Amino acid sequence: AQSVTQPDARVTVSEGASLQLRCKYSYSGTPYLFWYVQYPRQGLQLLLKYYSGDPVVQGVNGFEAEFSKSNSSFHLRKASVHWSDSAVYFCVLSAPSSFSKLVFGQGTSLSVVP
Amino acid sequence: DPKIIQKPKYLVAVTGSEKILICEQYLGHNAMYWYRQSAKKPLEFMFSYSYQKLMDNQTASSRFQPQSSKKNHLDLQITALKPDDSATYFCASSQDWQYNNQAPLFGEGTRLSVL
Numbered sequence: 001a002q003s004v005t006q007p008d009a010r011v012t013v014s015e016g017a018s019l020q021l022r023c024k025y026s027y028s029g030t031p032y033l034f035w036y037v038q039y040p041r042q043g044l045q046l047l048l049k050y051y052s053g054d055p056v057v058q059g060v061n062g063f064e065a066e067f068s069k070s071n072s073s074f075h076l077r078k079a080s081v082h083w084s085d086s087a088v089y090f091c092v093l094s095a096p097s098s099f100s101k102l103v104f105g106q107g108t109s110l111s112v113v114p
Numbered sequence: 115d116p117k118i119i120q121k122p123k124y125l126v127a128v129t130g131s132e133k134i135l136i137c138e139q140y141l142g143h144n145a146m147y148w149y150r151q152s153a154k155k156p157l158e159f160m161f162s163y164s165y166q167k168l169m170d171n172q173t174a175s176s177r178f179q180p181q182s183s184k185k186n187h188l189d190l191q192i193t194a195l196k197p198d199d200s201a202t203y204f205c206a207s208s209q210d211w212q213y214n215n216q217a218p219l220f221g222e223g224t225r226l227s228v229l
Contacts, residue, residue, distance in 0.1 A: 004156075034217050043118075043204065043222035044157075090157065101170060102149070102218065104157040 002027045004093050004105035012111045015083055021076040021108050023091030032094040033074045035065055039087045050074065083112045117141045118221035120205050125226045127195050135190040135224045137205030145211040146188040147218060148180060152201040163188055164211035195228045202226070
């Protein structure tokens with residue numbers, strides 16, 4: 001079975017500080033991995049995606065994520081957060097054998113404080 | 115301008131009634147999907163359609179019926195509504211059912227409350 005775990009339900013960081021949101025997945029092969037963000041009262045927006053190759057992938061707004069097969073992880077990072085980054089972040093997995101079905105983590109609610 | 119339009123944004127229904135959630139996409143995509151976001155549960159995949167054909171169904175209840183009248187439409191009919199159906203329903207689309215290196219794009223959702 002495929003699953004995604006985001007161990008931190010809520011994270012609070014100061015504006016300008018660095019950020020890491022954790023994501024662990026369970027899948028027997030190499031999955032497709034995504035990070036989506038949900039701003040208040042809005043839909044989901046794609047931040048970045050990993051299919052293969054370089055384990056560090058760049059996304060929008062200065063976000064990046066690093067894939068680790070040995071750790072079954074896909075952590076999201078940002079060097080310096082802004083108040084507008086406050087949102088809910090979802091780590092998402094798709095099995096290459098089941099393209100149409102995305103498996104979502106529970107989400108991490110990020111609050112950026114002054 | 116949103117390219118995936120979901121209507122209505124908010125919906126209140128009484129138990130036992132029937133509602134239709136509308137989704138239209140103007141991206142030229144061939145595959146469309148429905149996901150559900152319930153309180154305290156992760157977003158769950160419900161259905162996928164490709165060229166108006168059902169490809170995958172992960173919804174146990176037959177009360178949920180997708181309807182595709184045009185390639186860029188995928189509505190969701192829910193019958194005999196229950197309070198447990200209260201959730202935000204997201205429509206999504208992608209170029210192809212097998213993604214072709216394109217992650218699905220999501221609409222803004224329809225928030226359904228069943229009283």
